[in-house]
Amino acid sequence: LFYCIQIISRCQQLHVRLCTAFCVSLPYPASRKQDKIEIPWGELMKRSSLLGSTLVHRTFTLVFLLAVTLSMSAQWMNQDSEEEGGIPAYNAGPPPKGTKLPAIVTKADLWGPDAQYPYQTHAYELAAKIPTILHQQPCYCYCQRIGHNSLHSCFENTHGARCSTCLKELYYSYQQSKKGKTASQIRAGIIRGEYKTIDLQTAATIN
Numbered sequence: 001l002f003y004c005i006q007i008i009s010r011c012q013q014l015h016v017r018l019c020t021a022f023c024v025s026l027p028y029p030a031s032r033k034q035d036k037i038e039i040p041w042g043e044l045m046k047r048s049s050l051l052g053s054t055l056v057h058r059t060f061t062l063v064f065l066l067a068v069t070l071s072m073s074a075q076w077m078n079q080d081s082e083e084e085g086g087i088p089a090y091n092a093g094p095p096p097k098g099t100k101l102p103a104i105v106t107k108a109d110l111w112g113p114d115a116q117y118p119y120q121t122h123a124y125e126l127a128a129k130i131p132t133i134l135h136q137q138p139c140y141c142y143c144q145r146i147g148h149n150s151l152h153s154c155f156e157n158t159h160g161a162r163c164s165t166c167l168k169e170l171y172y173s174y175q176q177s178k179k180g181k182t183a184s185q186i187r188a189g190i191i192r193g194e195y196k197t198i199d200l201q202t203a204a205t206i207n
Helices: 002-024 039-083 118-127 131-135 166-179 181-191
Strands: none
Touching: 118 166, 118 181, 131 166, 131 181
């Protein structure tokens, strides 16, 4: 607000200077180059007031747009902070009977950077074994922003091969399922952050 008042004050000073310069720079008639044109004081004040009103209006418009922009930016930042502070998207139960989940990408479809390490391709082999469990797990890389609705979504494409969070959650989910844990129990462990203990360098040996 302080800076806005300063801007308006300076604009008012500027419009007086512009009016003075405008009046001084008026062209002389060709036949009377040595005589100055006298403008009535009322006309001068009218032009000054009009110019001043225009500058003040534009200043208030700019200040308003700046305030709206800052407000929207703060809102988006708060929304992102709240989103990352909560539990990401997941499905509370298995898919409805008769519903077929999207296919997991096969190992043969991974190449280049997506198949650089054994733990990347092996993760997709294990994901194909526990699709229903993955369907019920949240993914803490917050990929719901790109339309994912569970950890399963990450392995429907090559996203999972490029994300350490997705890979660790996948190996954790598989390990726990082999121990007889239910999908909800596995989800509780992921929410507690237990998947972070997975070492990807040795994960390719998990079967």
